[in-house]
Structure formats: structure tokens, C-alpha cells
Amino acid sequence: MKDNYRKIAANNLARLYADLPQDLAANLPAQRQGNRFQFKAFGRPCTISPDGINLEGQQMSSVFEILISLYALNANPEICILVPFKAFKELPGTAPYVGAFTTHTEGILVPHVEAIKARRKNIVDTLGSPEAVQEPGGDFALVVHPLPKIALCYIFYGADEDFPASVTCLFSANAHRFLPVDGLADVGEYTSRAILGIINQ
Known part of the structure; x- marks a missing residue:
């Protein structure tokens, strides 16, 4: 294979x-x-x-x-449109990949939420971040540019007495214009792996 x-x-x-x-x-x-x-x-x-x-x-x-x-x-003249950020499942044609995306992009980060929070500046400095973007809710969030025209927004919630930690990964509004959906799933996974690599340095 x-x-x-x-x-x-x-x-x-x-x-x-x-x-x-x-x-x-x-x-x-x-x-x-x-x-x-x-x-x-x-x-x-x-x-x-x-x-x-x-x-x-x-x-x-x-x-x-x-x-x-x-x-x-798939390169084309369009610019990256950041907002509104979209969940992977909201992008057209993603249904067959949602389970794997949840596991390989979001799930692998859940045990590391506190370490990611402590190294968030290093992560943004390494992966790049668009300027003047209002980060959405959560306990904290990161907006990064794994590819020049594709941005990801990670929203993190730390564990508390009532709920376990959680991670949500959103895509820039027109990310699907620059890659097919299976490629976007891989972007999520590789970005999450890059985040883990940074916090483990």
C-alpha cells in the first residue's frame, strides 16, 4: 500500500x-x-x-x-477566508471521514490540553497565525495556518468536576476550495501531530 x-x-x-x-x-x-x-x-x-x-x-x-x-x-487565486469557521462535518462531502477526523485530529490532543495551553505561544509562533482574528470561545483557542491558504481553529476545554477535557477543530470558511475533503482531514491530523511535536520538544 x-x-x-x-x-x-x-x-x-x-x-x-x-x-x-x-x-x-x-x-x-x-x-x-x-x-x-x-x-x-x-x-x-x-x-x-x-x-x-x-x-x-x-x-x-x-x-x-x-x-x-x-x-x-488545487491552487487557485482565491484568498483564504477565515470566518465563519466551519466544523469539518459542515463541509460538503465529509461524512465518510468524520469518525477518523474526530479520532486523529481532535481526540489525540485531549490528553494534552494543559500542556498545549502552557505552550500555546510556541505553537502559534511555529505554525503561524493570522493577525487580528477574534478567537472563539472555550477555555482557550488557537488559530494556526498549517498551509498558506488553510487555517484551523482549535477550541479547548480543560477537564473539571463535571466534564472531561475536549478539543474541537474548525476550518477556515473556504478551506474546501483548496483541497478535497479527504485532504482536509489529513491537514487536521498533521496539524495536531505538529502541535504534539511542539509540546514534546
């Missing part, structure tokens, strides 16, 4: 470079150097090239390569 994933990613890159859009750098947005495109993804320098996709010079998993190649294939 891993080989199949790698083939999908390679096919996506082949499609991209077979008819490379002249405005790709502006639409990602990214810095272009020849046939290489560089931008920040999940808090780290990301490079797209005909040879593959890497973060900080290291090849990533085939699933990650599929995700970034899909982001490039």
Missing part, C-alpha cells in the same frame, strides 16, 4: 509539472526558484520539485506527499 501511495504522489507531481501553471507561485503562495516552489507547511520549510516533496530537506511520508501535491494541484 505504501508503494501505491508513493505512486499516487508521483502521478500528482507529474500532472502538476506536465502543464505547470504560470501563476502557481502566486496561488500557493510560494517562492519560486526555477522549477522549485518553497513555502511553509505545518510550521516547516516545504519544497515542491519534480523530484518530490520534502520538509527541511527531508523526504516525508507518501501520505504527506499526496497531501501537498493535492494542495498544489
